[in-house]
Amino acid sequence: MTxxxxxxxxxxxxxxxxxxxxxxxxxxxxxxxxxxxxxxxxRLPAALAIHGPAGCGKTHLASVWQAVSAARRIEPRQxxxxxxPALLEGxxxxxxxxxxxxxxxxxxxxxxxxxxxxxGHLLITAALPPARWAIALPDxxxxxxxxxxxxxxxxxxxxxxxxxxxLFADRQLMVSxxxxxxxxxxxxxxxxxxxxxxxRLDKAALISRRNITVPxxxxxxxxxxxENDKEGN
Amino acid sequence: xxxxxxxxxxxSVFPGELSAQWTRVRxxxxxxxxxxxxxxxxxxxxxxxATAGGVTLSVPTRFMRDWVATHYADRLRALWGSEDPAIRSxxxxxxxxxxxxxxxxxxxxxxxxxxxxxxxxAMLATPAIVPADGAQLPVDLLDLDANLxxxxxxxxxxxxxxxxxxxxxxxxxxxxxxxxxxxxxxxGGVGLGKTHLMHAIAWHIRKRDPNRRVIYMSAEKFMYQxxxxxxxxxxxxxxxxxxxxxxxxxxxxxxISGKDSTQEEFFHTFNALVDRNRQxxxxxxxxxxxxxxxxxxxxxxxxWGLVADIHPxxxxxxxxxxxxxxxxxxxTIPEKVxxxxxxxxxxxxxxxxxALNRIVAHxxxxxxxVTLEGTQEVLQDLLRASDRRVTIEEIQKRxxxxxxxxxxxxxxxxxxxxxxxxxxxxxxxxxxxxxxSLPEIGRKFGGRDHTTxxxxxxxxxxxxxxxxxxxxxxxxxxxxxxS
Numbered sequence: 065m066t067x068x069x070x071x072x073x074x075x076x077x078x079x080x081x082x083x084x085x086x087x088x089x090x091x092x093x094x095x096x097x098x099x100x101x102x103x104x105x106x107r108l109p110a111a112l113a114i115h116g117p118a119g120c121g122k123t124h125l126a127s128v129w130q131a132v133s134a135a136r137r138i139e140p141r142q143x144x145x146x147x148x149p150a151l152l153e154g155x156x157x158x159x160x161x162x163x164x165x166x167x168x169x170x171x172x173x174x175x176x177x178x179x180x181x182x183x184g185h186l187l188i189t190a191a192l193p194p195a196r197w198a199i200a201l202p203d204x205x206x207x208x209x210x211x212x213x214x215x216x217x218x219x220x221x222x223x224x225x226x227x228x229x230x231l232f233a234d235r236q237l238m239v240s241x242x243x244x245x246x247x248x249x250x251x252x253x254x255x256x257x258x259x260x261x262x263x264r265l266d267k268a269a270l271i272s273r274r275n276i277t278v279p280x281x282x283x284x285x286x287x288x289x290x291e292n293d294k295e296g297n
Numbered sequence: 298x299x300x301x302x303x304x305x306x307x308x309s310v311f312p313g314e315l316s317a318q319w320t321r322v323r324x325x326x327x328x329x330x331x332x333x334x335x336x337x338x339x340x341x342x343x344x345x346x347a348t349a350g351g352v353t354l355s356v357p358t359r360f361m362r363d364w365v366a367t368h369y370a371d372r373l374r375a376l377w378g379s380e381d382p383a384i385r386s387x388x389x390x391x392x393x394x395x396x397x398x399x400x401x402x403x404x405x406x407x408x409x410x411x412x413x414x415x416x417x418x419a420m421l422a423t424p425a426i427v428p429a430d431g432a433q434l435p436v437d438l439l440d441l442d443a444n445l446x447x448x449x450x451x452x453x454x455x456x457x458x459x460x461x462x463x464x465x466x467x468x469x470x471x472x473x474x475x476x477x478x479x480x481x482x483x484x485g486g487v488g489l490g491k492t493h494l495m496h497a498i499a500w501h502i503r504k505r506d507p508n509r510r511v512i513y514m515s516a517e518k519f520m521y522q523x524x525x526x527x528x529x530x531x532x533x534x535x536x537x538x539x540x541x542x543x544x545x546x547x548x549x550x551x552x553i554s555g556k557d558s559t560q561e562e563f564f565h566t567f568n569a570l571v572d573r574n575r576q577x578x579x580x581x582x583x584x585x586x587x588x589x590x591x592x593x594x595x596x597x598x599x600x601w602g603l604v605a606d607i608h609p610x611x612x613x614x615x616x617x618x619x620x621x622x623x624x625x626x627x628x629t630i631p632e633k634v635x636x637x638x639x640x641x642x643x644x645x646x647x648x649x650x651x652a653l654n655r656i657v658a659h660x661x662x663x664x665x666x667v668t669l670e671g672t673q674e675v676l677q678d679l680l681r682a683s684d685r686r687v688t689i690e691e692i693q694k695r696x697x698x699x700x701x702x703x704x705x706x707x708x709x710x711x712x713x714x715x716x717x718x719x720x721x722x723x724x725x726x727x728x729x730x731x732x733x734s735l736p737e738i739g740r741k742f743g744g745r746d747h748t749t750x751x752x753x754x755x756x757x758x759x760x761x762x763x764x765x766x767x768x769x770x771x772x773x774x775x776x777x778x779x780s
Contacts, residue, residue, distance in 0.1 A: 085336055086336060087336075090336075091662060095658070098658075102658075103654035103655075103657065103658055104654070105647055105648075105651035106488070106492065106650060107446055107492060108647075115678075145517075177515055177518075178517075178518070181444060181515070195678045196678055202487050202582070203487045203549070203582065205487075206487040206488040206644065206648055207487075207488075207647065209644070209648045209651065209679060210488070210647045210650060210651025210652075210654075212651070212654060212655045212658060213655070213678055215678070222334040226364075229364055238363055241367065241368060249734070249735040249736070249747050249751060250747070252732050252733065252737075253728075257732075257734075
C-alpha cells in the first residue's frame with residue numbers, strides 16, 4: 065500500500081528573527097527598520113511597495129512590519145470604492161499583501177486618499193513595482209508611481225541555501241549540507257524553484273517512506289525536470 | 298536614527314579582552330566565509346556566556362542553530378582556540394530557549410530608536426462605530442487642521458508659466474475679504490498642484506482671519522460623509538455643517554460624477570452657498586464643460602466663476618520644483634541629478650517628488666552620497682518602460698562582440714584562451730543575469746556540463762578580484778545588458 069501525502073498547509077516561521085537578510089533583500093529590510101520614518105509624496109500615506117518574484121519573502125516582510133506597526137491587513141480583493149471607508153475604520157496602518165492587476169482601481173485610489181488624509185502608513189507587496197502596473201485611472205497611476213518601491217532581488221547562492229534549509233525546517237526536516245549543495249546547482253536559481261523542490265522532495269519522501277537524501281533527490285530530478293525547465297517565470 | 302540589521306545584546310557585559318577576542322573571531326570568520334554567508338549565518342551570533350573551558354553563542358532560531366552548529370562549529374572552535382587555548386568547546390544555542398523573551402530587546406530598541414507614529418486627531422474624532430441610539434456625525438468636518446497638510450502653502454508653491462494663472466487666482470481668493478469669483482474652478486492633469494493650492498488658500502485664511510470657517514474636503518469624502526448621514530438619518534446636521542461655512546473647497550469633484558444622490562446634495566449645497574455669497578473653490582481633472590457623468594445644470598454652475606487651468610509642467614518649472622524640494626531634504630543632491638530627474642520624470646510633480654524621496658531615502662539607508670548612477674539604479678522601475686529579461690543568447694552575442702570573437706565560438710569546442718575566456722565571461726553573466734539553472738546554462742554553451750559553468754564562474758570571480766581592468770570590462774558588459 066502506498067503512503068498518501070496530504071497537502072497540509074505549512075506554517076512557516078514569519079518572525080523578524082526568522083528572516084534571512086542578504087544582499088538581495090537588505091535594502092527592503094532597512095526600509096522596514098526605518099519605519100515610521102518613511103517619506104511621503106504629496107498627500108499620500110507614508111508608504112512602501114515591496115516587489116519581487118514569488119517566494120522571495122514579501123509576505124514574510126509584510127508580517128514583520130505588521131507586527132511592529134500593529135497594521136491592519138486587508139485582502140486586496142476586498143478593496144472596492146464602497147468598502148474602503150469601513151475597511152479603514154479605526155486603522156492608520158495598512159498592509160496590502162499580494163496586490164495583483166485585478167485590483168479595484170477606484171477602491172485603491174480611495175484607500176490611498178483616505179489613508180493619506182489621516183497621515184497613515186501603508187505597506188504594499190506585489191510581483192511588479194507599482195509604476196509598472198497596468199492602471200487605467202490616471203489619478204491612481206500617478207499616486208502609485210510616486211510611492212517608494214523597493215525590489216527584493218534575485219537571490220545569491222548563500223541565500224538560496226539558507227531559504228532551502230528554512231523551508232525544510234518549517235516542515236520539521238533537517239537535511240544535510242550535501243543535499244543542499246547537490247540541489248542548488250540543479251534547479252533554477254529562484255525562490256519559487258526552491259520552494260517547489262522542497263515541496264516535491266517532502267512529498268516524495270513521504271510516499272516512498274525514505275529519508276530526504278541525495279539519492280532520493282537525484283531520483284526525483286531524473287524523474288521529471290519539466291517544472292524547472294519551464295520558460296518565463 | 299536609521300537602524301539597519303538586527304539588534305544585538307550588548308556585548309560590553311564581557312571583559313574587554315573577551316569582547317576583543319570575539320570581535321577578532323568574527324572578523325576572521327567573515328574573511329573566511331565571505332560577506333554573504335557571514336551576514337546570513339554568522340552575523341546574528343551573540344556571545345552570551347564564557348566559562349573557563351568554553352563559550353556559548355546564541356542565534357535567533359532553532360534551525361539557524363542547527364545550521365551553524367553543523368557547518369561552522371569546527372571553525373568557531375578552532376578560531377577561539379587560537380585566541381585562547383583554554384577554550385575547548387563552543388556551544389551554539391537558539392535564542393528563543395536561551396532567553397524566552399528574545400523579542401523584547403528588539404522591540405524595546407526599536408521603540409526608542411524611532412519616533413512612534415502619530416495618531417492624527419481626525420482619527421480620534423471619527424468613532425469606529427457610531428452608536429445607533431445617539432447617532433451623530435463625526436465632528437471632524439470643521440476640524441481643518443486634521444484635513445490640511447502644513448507643507449502645502451503659497452510659499453512652498455513653485456510658480457512657473459504653466460501654473461501662474463491658477464496660482465494668482467488662488468491667492469486672490471485667499472487674500473480677498475469679499476468673493477472675487479464664484480466658484481474658483483481649478484483644473485488640470487493629475488499631480489500638478491491643485492490640492493496644494495487649495496490647502497494654501499486654507500492656511501492663508503486661517504492665518505489672516507482665524508474666525509472664517511473653512512471646509513476643505515475631497516469629493517469622495519463628501520460622498521462618504523453624505524452616505525453616512527443618509528444611513529444615520531442625519532442629513533439635516535450634514536446640510537447645516539456645510540451651509541454654515543464661509544469657504545467650501547471640494548477637491549477632485551469628478552469623483553462624484555455618476556453618483557446621483559450625492560450630486561444632488563452637492564448641487565443644493567453649492568447653490569445655498571452661492572446664494573449666501575460664500576466662497577467656493579472646486580478642483581477637477583477636466584474643465585466643467587468636459588466633466589462626464591455630471592448633470593448639465595451642475596456643469597454649467599461650476600463654470601460660472603473663474604475657470605483656471607494648470608498646464609503640464611515645463612522643464613524649467615520641474616527643475617525649479619526639484620531645487621526647492623531638494624533644499625528641504627537635508628541631503629546634498631548634485632545639480633546634474635536634479636536636471637536628470639526634471640528631464641526624465643515628466644509626467645507630473647507628484648511622481649517627481651516621489652522620485653526625489655526615493656533617492657534621498659536610499660542615500661540615507663546605504664550611507665552613500667547621491668549620484669547620477671545611483672539615481673538611475675534606484676529609479677529603474679520608473680525610468681525604464683519594462684523589465685526586459687536578458688536571455689542567454691543576448692549575453693553570448695554581446696560578449697562575443699565585445700571580445701571580437703564569433704558567436705559560434707560560444708558553442709564551439711575550441712579551448713584556446715582567446716575564445717575560452719570570453720566564453721567564461723558569458724557563462725558568468727548568464728548566471729548573474731538570468732535565473733536559469735547551471736545545467737541549462739551549460740547546455741546553451743554547446744552542451745557543456747554544469748561543473749564547467751561552476752568553474753567558469755569561479756574563474757571569472759578570481760580574475761575580477763585580481764585584475765581591475767578585467768573587472769571593469771565585466772561590469773561594463775553587465776550594465777550594457779541590463780540597460
